[in-house]
């Protein structure tokens with residue numbers, strides 16, 4: 001999906017406009033219990049366009065002065081967005097800080113749409129003409145707090161979206177990405193995987209202008225595309241080591257790959273951000289592998305690995321299907337397993353089960369553990385069939401949807417997982433009534 005970033009000096013109302021544009025679907029980030037209410041990345045739609053909004057504000061740079069904060073914000077937008085919305089304020093009028101922001105935007109070839117916020121009534125519309133001086137084209141008067149003018153603004157924004165032709169086709173090659181918080185060792189793992197002697201590596205341009213994907217072929221002849229390695233290989237921008245940026249990059253990588261390697265630092269443990277990102281990957285139906293890195297740095301006995309895995313299972317309850325691998329990018333321990341594991345998980349994610357075999361499994365399960373009943377009415381399961389892959393999705397036809405309890409659904413999913421190898425992939429069950 002195209003990415004829209006909002007930039008501007010402080011207090012012009014960026015967050016208000018962000019919330020308005022993202023509408024109620026902003027909930028993705030807030031949905032997860034215990035997660036910070038950070039609106040950094042939200043799905044949005046306008047007309048028949050779907051896009052994602054990033055809020056580049058609030059990048060924590062410690063005590064960096066104001067100007068570097070704005071610069072980081074604008075650089076991030078220029079690097080990551082397809083369309084940039086610059087916000088200024090009609091109430092305060094044109095300020096020198098606005099000019100600074102505009103100047104930073106001159107060097108991008110990406111489309112910039114200028115929104116003048118706080119134009120709460122029609123008389124104020126006169127004032128927006130001053131903003132032509134910024135040299136960013138027509139200013140669009142809006143009122144974030146009253147919801148005025150946003151339609152015209154969005155019409156202009158979607159005009160600049162890249163053609164859908166850039167969509168990737170399914171070529172059977174495994175697309176995966178390596179995500180995780182700053183300093184967990186992503187770059188080290190990437191370099192170790194690609195630096196392996198007999199691996200053949202070539203860069204390919206990603207779907208968005210700034211992404212670089214890396215294609216590599218293992219000695220066994222397996223082909224992979226590692227998505228968006230740019231952020232890990234050419235570094236140095238001031239915002240790149242912030243938590244917020246790493247989350248954003250991760251969510252974007254999840255959008256563009258089918259298998260996710262989620263790296264956790266064995267020393268630092270699991271944080272809220274990790275759960276937030278993992279939840280997003282799970283909801284998106286991606287296959288997932290949990291990679292615990294820096295295993296060399298941990299003092300261990302023969303229980304350590306098991307205890308660590310148990311902790312992971314508790315923290316990421318919903319990811320019980322994801323295999324856990326303990327590696328060290330420093331010593332190379334177990335890294336050689338990763339390509340094969342990615343391949344296996346990818347193939348499970350694409351797996352298709354014939355209806356006859358599937359129904360045998362379901363009927364056997366029902367024979368072992370009879371269906372629940374309520375008020376003398378018993379759930380009857382007629383038939384199941386797989387309707388999709390990536391992730392494998394099954395429809396189960398029953399007499400009455402209300403009679404299917406969550407725990408019984410869980411039981412059926414477990415039986416399906418016992419019968420077929422779905423390691424690493426979520427499995428979706430859809431219950432439908434049939435007369």
Ligand code: GDP
Pocket residue numbers: 180181182183184185186187188189232293294295296297327328329330331
């Ligand atoms: P990224 O920000 O996730 O890409 O992390 P880096 O790959 O830059 O690594 C962050 C730091 O952790 C560096 O100082 C690495 O040398 C160190 N590091 C990475 N992997 C390992 C590991 O397996 N063991 C140990 N002890 N240190 C590691």
